[in-house]
Amino acid sequence: MKLIRFLLFPFAIVYDFITRLRNFLFDINVLKSTSFDIPVIAVGNLTVGGTGKTPQIEYLIRLLKDQYKITVLSRGYKRKTKGFQLLNDKHSAEDVGDEPLQFYSKFDGIHVAVDADRTNGITELQKQIQPEIVLLDDAYQHRKVKAGFYILLTKYNDLYINDFLLPTGNLRESRSGANRADIVVVTKCPNELSIEEQESIRLKLKLNGNQVLFFSKIEYNQELKGNVNPLTLDSLEEEVVLVTGIANPISLLEYLKERKVNYTHIKYPDHHHFSAQDIEGIKTAQSRLETERKIVLTTEKDYVRLKGKVDNLYYLEIHNSFFNQEKAFASRILEFVEG
Missing domain, CATH: 3.40.50.300 (P-loop containing nucleotide triphosphate hydrolases)
Structure with missing residues (x-):
């Protein structure tokens, strides 16, 4: 490069x-x-x-x-x-x-x-x-x-x-x-x-x-928001699927590692429009989680594009x-x- x-x-x-x-x-x-x-x-x-x-x-x-x-x-x-x-x-x-x-x-x-x-x-x-x-x-x-x-x-x-x-x-x-x-x-x-x-x-x-x-x-909020009951980061003891479609997710990845959140990361380009094939890929990764809740975690920006397409979807809110x-x-x- x-x-x-x-x-x-x-x-x-x-x-x-x-x-x-x-x-x-x-x-x-x-x-x-x-x-x-x-x-x-x-x-x-x-x-x-x-x-x-x-x-x-x-x-x-x-x-x-x-x-x-x-x-x-x-x-x-x-x-x-x-x-x-x-x-x-x-x-x-x-x-x-x-x-x-x-x-x-x-x-x-x-x-x-x-x-x-x-x-x-x-x-x-x-x-x-x-x-x-x-x-x-x-x-x-x-x-x-x-x-x-x-x-x-x-x-x-x-x-x-x-x-x-x-x-x-x-x-x-x-x-x-x-x-x-x-x-x-x-x-x-x-x-x-x-x-x-x-x-x-x-x-x-x-x-x-x-x-x-x-x-x-x-700064990241501790409460995870989504289309189901709110959760906190501290309550995430199981593995989650992390989906990002932002320019640079490094800060988020480092923060989740600091908080000892175990995740499988699916990365897309910035402002990515999720196709039906993308959604199926996310759901497949979600189904492979050996947990009961099978949570998909994403950014707030990605949440507005994924809302209603994926179950158990949450986002981590940030502020300046x-x-x-x-x-x-x-x-x-x-x-x-x-x-």
């Missing part, structure tokens, strides 16, 4: 030129960005997948939903529908994408929509429901919309400064794109992250004076947590929203 990526280095140079030119044309207004008269917060990254955008969006929803009329707008990755869709109870993950459906199913009192054209999406939202705040999911490179506030995520063990552009590396654009961020969040940090290491990362990132750096970690900076982060967001 490393040899292939090295051989693709010339293509990375071309890709770098194209993305830099595109950003420059937006910066000098040759390519037009549309601004809106309501607070628009964009959450995204410089790399391809796996930085924790979903728990970050959910954190913002929890922070703002009781005070403001919130809408989450996503492109709806791998959905089968086209154009603008305002989610309702009849939509499936195949219709609108797994993450938008997860937001819609999880939070009361918010709206969720999908549209690959975010400018059109916000325009439609203003016509139909008049949101007070729009959260743009995975829209850091969608420069046709000029968000009022940008949150850039970078993973602790895969910082964007240590990466290179596609196809040699995983960067969607040059590292200089980080300059557009108002906040940079180092995500998926280990539980024990020292002040000294935080300062070391801060020096490496070399943020400008207007940017603020935060550190966050993923900041290192002694929760109030400071909330203050920055509320300062922007309140103008």
Whole structure:
């Protein structure tokens, strides 16, 4: 794999030129960005997948939903529908994408929509429901919309400064794109992250004076949720079938090992649409468990795609947590929203 990526280095140079030119044309207004008269917060990254955008969006929803009329707008990755869709109870993950459906199913009192054209999406939202705040999911490179506030995520063990552009590396654009961020969040940090290491990362990132750096970690709920009676991780003494269709399940695997959960892992690609054959494969693995409950454990994102297709299905809920900076982060967001 490393040899292939090295051989693709010339293509990375071309890709770098194209993305830099595109950003420059937006910066000098040759390519037009549309601004809106309501607070628009964009959450995204410089790399391809796996930085924790979903728990970050959910954190913002929890922070703002009781005070403001919130809408989450996503492109709806791998959905089968086209154009603008305002989610309702009849939509499936195949219709609108797994993450938008997860937001819609999880939070009361918010709206969720999908549209690959975010400018059109916000325009439609203003016509139909008049949101007070729009959260743009995975829209850091969608420069046709000029968000009022940008949150850039970078993973602790895969910082964007240590990466290179596609196809040699995983960067969607040059590292200089980080300059557009108002906040940079180092995500998926280990539980024990020292002040000294935080300062070391801060020096490496070399943020400008207007940017603020935060550190966050993923925390797992102890209760397993699903379509049958709730369970706790501590009660899982028997082997389970673990099904994942996310970009990087390593953190989950390590956590389950720490909790001494015995599992058989069936891994699928990120945002995988489970076919009838896939479901049969999961059920076969489930039937081979030498236990009475025959539990299938999955992620929350995968649960919205597997719900109703597999019996004894549970998911492990996660949430975002900041290192002694929760109030400071909330203050920055509320300062922007309140103008």
